[in-house]
Amino acid sequence: MQFTYFTLTPLVNAIASIGLALYILFSGGAKQKIGRYLILFCIVVAGWSIPYFVWQIATSAEDALFWSRILMIAAVFSGTVYLHLVLVFLNRDRTRSARFVLGLLYLISFFFLTADAT
DSSP states (O other), rough: OOHOOOOOOOOHOOOOOOOOHHHHHHHHHHGGGHHHHHHHHHHHHHHHHHHHHHEEEHHHHHHHHHHHHHHHHHHHHHHHEEEEEEEEHHHHHHHHHHHHHHHHHHHHHHHHHHTOOO
């Protein structure tokens, strides 16, 4: 196991995401809708970064495959959650078209989540 720039970057990313989520949570930002969605986005980023780090330091091909599949759980939701965060930030999440697009994208994300197991 060798630590390089490519193995440490996701660990720093995870620590920063978790730190930001905790800061928002304990500073009272979770009371606002935008704060809750930012926390959710930070959780998704951390949920991708931690398995990515473990995947990079895996010592066997089986472990690497397992962790690459685990990191895809968060990866399939990252784009959808980010779009949801942006729409909440712009106060556009309540429109009919935004709800339709978000519902469709979450449905597609769940499809890819189930396809990831293969």
